[in-house]
Amino acid sequence: MNKKRFLTAAMLFLSFISFGQNYNDAIKEYLSNNLEKLDLLEDDIKEWKMTNEVFSKQTKVRHVYIQQLHKGIPVFNAVSNLTLKDNKVIFVGNSFVKDLSSKIKSTTPTLKAENAIVQVAEQLKLGRVNGVELMEELGNNNFVFSKSGISQEKISVELVYQPLKDGSVKLSWLLNVYQLDGIHWWNIRVDAKTGVILQKNDWGVNCNYDMDTDTHSHAPTIKKEEVKSPVILIKKKENLFELDQYNVFRLPVESPNHGSRSIVSSPHNIIASPFGWHDTDGAAGAEYTITRGNNVHAQLDDDGENETIGYSPDGGSALNFNFPLDRDGKAAETYKDASLTNLFYVSNIMHDIWYQYGFDEVSGNFQANNYGREAALTFPPTDGDEVIADGQDASGRNNANFATPRDGRNPRMQMFLWDDAVVKINTGSLSGKYTGDAYEASFGASLEENPITANLALMQDSGDDPLQGCSESGLDVAGLAGNIAVIRSSGCLFVNKVQLAQDNNAVAVIVVNSNPGRFRMGGESTTITIPAISVSQELGEAMITALQNGESLNVALTGTPLDGSFDNGIVAHEYGHGISNRLVGGGGNVNCLSNQEQLGEGWSDYFGLAITMKPGDTDTTLRGIGTFTRSEAITGRGIRRYPYTTNMSVNPFIFSDVKDQGLGDGSVSVHGVGSIWAAMLWDLQWKMIGIYGFDSNMYTGNGGNNKTMQLVISGLKLTPCNSGFVGARDAILAADELLNDGVNQCAIWEVFARRGLGYSADSGDADSFTDQTIAFDMPPESVLPASKCAALNLNTETLKMFTVYPNPATTLIRISLVSEVKNATTAIYDMNGREVYSKKSDLKGTVTINTENLSAGIYILKINNEVISYSQKIIIN
Structure with missing residues (x-):
């Protein structure tokens, strides 16, 4: 270690000692005095250690992360974050295990640490373990072993306690194994007695970006001649x-x-x-x-x-x-x-x-x-x-x-x-080049390597639907030879359809979606050697109709890959995983986003959306994720179920939709859960822009977008380990208190309540995605004083919320209400303050206003009664 690094390390070590002297007593006192609030027993707080201590320059507070222990052994992800100001604890995200000691049956492992490596390799099919060598012993059953033929990095093995869903806590070995293919960086806990994997999470967040019927695919790896970059150093030069x-x-x-x-x-x-x-x-x-x-x-x-x-x-x-x-x-x-x-x-x-x-x-x-x-x-x-x-x-x-x-x-x-397949029709009434309508299959030959030009032929059999390509009975074999077979998607497995076409000498296959839009064909086959693509229902059915009408269609199929590195939103999304993983639970623990209701994908979507905002955008501008990689228009949904917009008739996600994000095998779609959280964050961004305006300076701007970006980052530091929606919501509210003295509390509550994450909402068990309680209510007066939300009647149980659409509008606008608003005056004003529409009535359900007599421009819609004051900018085209 050089002198400079040694001095830095020494100073940090002394700072760490100083920290312990300054804050240890404050933490102990807080924990002891708040056992009921934290839902812990006195024995649960007797043993812990600090893992990180971070001073935030933005909020001027100190974030301290403490790890729960039992007899010196850490409890996995039982990391609580405490926020201190002036030597006092002001906010806590508690993740300690309650009644810990009663749940622990063993403190001594019977499985050796090196044998745990073998057990993991066998269960995850990582290959043969060889050359296991102890490289370093860090003490207290904490070791570093060699890569052992299964990992790109040295394998760390540490003794921990693993809490399980049934409430038990088991002694376990925690291993870090970075697979040789680089796809997974496993953080695994195995039973320290039996070697059975109890739980695992992946430090490598794989964003498969699949939606609806899309199926993630891996094309065969294409080996290329390796060209290595030299480590190029250049002569120092000022500036x-x-x-x-x-x-x-x-x-x-x-x-x-x-x-x-x-x-x-x-x-x-x-x-x-x-x-x-x-x-x-x-x-x-x-x-x-x-x-x-x-x-x-x-x-x-x-x-x-x-x-x-x-x-x-x-x-x-x-x-x-x-x-x-x-x-x-x-x-x-x-x-x-x-x-x-x-x-x-x-x-x-x-x-x-x-x-x-x-x-x-x-x-x-x-x-x-x-x-x-x-x-x-x-x-x-x-x-x-x-x-x-x-x-x-x-x-x-x-x-x-x-x-x-x-x-x-x-x-x-x-x-x-x-993969992005291009269909060029050379003859007939459909002649032209079609991009954005097709995907290559996850099996078969690559069109990038094997472009195909041939005539189309319908693959007809004698079944009930003769174009499903599922049966050899009555199949027109002669018509397929040397041609590209056209088949509908339903009836049987994709690989069966394509294999049958190949067996009858078709040179390629086009599978037509049976539903609107396009889809990606999944499946595996080692025997299919011809290219296969899926096409949208619109293009495919047009081909079928033309062929049935006797047209001859000659088609060229090519594959031109789209490079994800050109999609700035996706790059930002991926980098965003690093931000959220390092900030929730502190940089020393990157496992806090491994529960089923975790929101990592949502934060990442938000990061990508935030840095690509443009001055001309509005709150109803449709923002997709990854529209480039799906060859979609920029107003498409991209790789999510809905595009992001405050318009709930377009993106209707609410908190209760979390329970519908299952994948059918008991697991959860983290992208589905995340996109619900991102919808809320995007609403918050536009709510803040409505108050403070938009600033295109992403670094030091002072617009509502900048303020939201700050709330999100500060909120991440306050979010509890293993948190769900409620914990993340409360962290953003706490961040606003620290950053802005809570002046935005009403606006923040409005945003979350609008999508069902109101005051009475409950995440349930954050490791379950099916037990949420939805609520649209605002906090009571005791929690949210009238001084912070003067325009609202805070004694009512439910905020009367409105969704205005379409916006921009042409001949009409609709106002959708969560609940009835009595004796309301609905008015529209132009930018000079002149009233151009006014009506007094009870509002319920969906209300329609005719705007065809209004000139194009920007207007303000206002809804008022004795307790509610609501306004929103609307645009008439």
Whole structure:
């Protein structure tokens, strides 16, 4: 250790001791005096240790994370966060296990730590374990073993207690195993007696982005010649980073579908990245001329082997990353430089933007060098963890992921290619090129490697539906030979249809969706060698009709992959997993988002939406996630069930919809749960913009969007480990108290209550997604004083809430009400304050107002009675 690092470590260690002296007594006193409030027994708080202590510059409070222990052994995820101000505990997110000692039957393992590695490898089918070697003994049954032939990283093994759903707590070995394919970074607890896996969670969050009938697929890995980047160091030069420039989809442009590339010069933020994006030593001048630096190392992984150093584009001594981009019919490798440059840019932007709101060194952010800034008070200092961002990763397809280990270890982002089949009809009435209508199947030959041109032929048999392709009975074999078979999707497995077509000499298969829209065909086969695609019902049925009318359709099928690194929203989403994992529970514990009602996907969707907002957007602008990777219009839903909008007739999600997010096998769709939370956060963003306006300065702006971004980051630090919706809601409310003296409490409650997360709502068991209690009520006067919400009658049980749509409108608007509003005056005013519509009546259900006589422009809708005052901007086109 060099002298500078030694002194830093020593200072941090002394600070940690000082912390213990200053705050230990305050925590003990609070826990002892609040056992009933915390729902704990006196014995439950006797033994704990501090794992993190973080001072937040934004809220001016100290977040302390304490780990529950029993006889020196930690209880997995029993990490409570306490917020202190002026040496007093002001907020607690409790995750301690109640009546712990009575639930523990054993404190001594019978299974050896090294044998636990073998047990995990067998149960997860990770391959043969070899070369198990103890590398380090950290004490108290805490070990580090070699990679043992099954892991990319050394395997840590620690003795813990694992709470189970039945209320019991079992002694367990906790192992960290980073699979060789890089897809999963397992955090596993195995019974310390039997070796059976009790629970596991994945540090590598795999965002399969599947919706409805889409099925996640992995195409065969295509091996390419490996080209390694040299570690390029450049001669130091004063202010060298001021010369850097990048040709990218500059924010707020979300993807190639949303706008064009442009040159950005020196886009780093001087506070978050004081030495630029290519520095690592904290002295003027860059260390690297490639897409590597203090925050991110973006590299190619087109062989899917997760090498430490892969190919990276070189900007030369001028750091000029201006590379050409031509995606039209081109293989992804031809534009890898442009792709990796964009991945490097967005990842660094995410680092720099969210640094302003509190994802900084002390809070466990991702940096190779903390530049001597205050580090989280864990020991040793926790830098050395810049993001490893793998572009065009060949270990997967139609996917992306982000693996977040604890502070001080490198996270890894994997950005994959997305299949996008192109159908070009060369003859007949449907002649033309069709993009956005087809997907390649997860099996069969790749169209990227094997484009096909041939005539179409209906695959008809003698069944009840002769175009299902499920039976050889009456099959027109001669008509299929040398042609592309056209089949409807229902009746039998996709692989059976395609196999039957192949057996009868078809050269490719088109499967037509039996429902509106398009879908992705799943399935596995080692015998299918021809390409197969699925097409939308609209295009497919038009083909069928043309063929039935006797037309000859010659079709060219090609596969041009879409590069996920060009979708800034997806890159931001993945990086966002790292933010939420490091902030909930503190940087020393990244397992707090492993319960069934966890909201990680929602926070990540929000991060992507927030940084791609544009000045012209409105609260009803439709925002999809991943519309580029689905070849959709920018107003599409993308990879979620609904687009994000405050218009509840378009996105109707409410809290009770969480129970409907099951996958049919007892597990939960984390994307489904997350998108409900993101809908609420997006409503909050627009509620705050309505109050404070929009500011396009994402770093230091003062608009409602900036204030919401701050609430979200500060709220993450306050969110309890293993939290559900209610805990996360309360954390945002607490953040507003700390940041803004609670001036936005009414607005925040309105937003959450509108979608059923009101005062009386209950998450139930946060490890269940089926036991929520929905409520639309506002808090009582004792909780939310009238001074903070003067315009509302806070003694009523339910806030009278309104949904106004469509907005923008043309000839009419509708007002949907949760409950009846008596004796209300509904009025519309133009921007000069002139009343252009007024009516007094009782409002119930859905009310329609004719606006065809109003000129195009912006108006204010107001609804008032003796207890309610409501207003909303409306736009008439």
